Amino acid sequence: MYDGDIASTLVTEQAIREKTAELAQEVGRDYAECCSGLGRDSDLLLVGVLKGAVMFMTDLARALPLPVQLEFMAVSSYGSSTSSSGVVRILKDLDRDIANRHVLIVEDIIDSGLTLSWLLKNLESRGPASLEVCTLLRKPDAVKVEVPVKYVGFDIPNEFVVGYGLDYAERYRDLPYIGTLDPSVYA
């Protein structure tokens, strides 16, 4: 699949699976008291950011030891296809109110942090009981704005990556691992 397009594997399928299980245990412990066995209005709400977070969100949800409900948002940040500007537009909003709910934003990757910073402010204004972030990947060297992220899978170098939900021009989301692209793809 995608022969010659992927220059290197950065995070293997197995590493993703193991890390997801670890994060799920951690989240499960942290939310056991507030969100387990108390009924549907107490269930933890996972908010996934489309489309990149879909693979991680569905794997994380299935690894979590407590009941969760799934919500999705789609946002677009104005800017080029490979860097964001921090000016964000909601393409698809949540289907319901998150007031008084425990909310965990699930992200594929934090790059500059600009998108997430905007999203945190936006969701905070809706009055959730709590609001935290879980991201599979983070690029520490790319950060422009510090955002409080409670759960991080992997810190990676400041390179453009694809796979496991992440795309280049809508391709490669279906790769089961995270890799870097061969320069010939951009050419």
Ligand code: XMP
């Ligand atoms: P910021 O810079 O606002 O960007 O933190 C977050 C969003 O930008 C996308 N992004 C990437 N997508 N490979 C991708 O396929 C990458 O290396 C990459 N870096 C940033 C992604 O949508 C993320 O949510």
Ligand code: MG
């Ligand atoms: Mg994204």
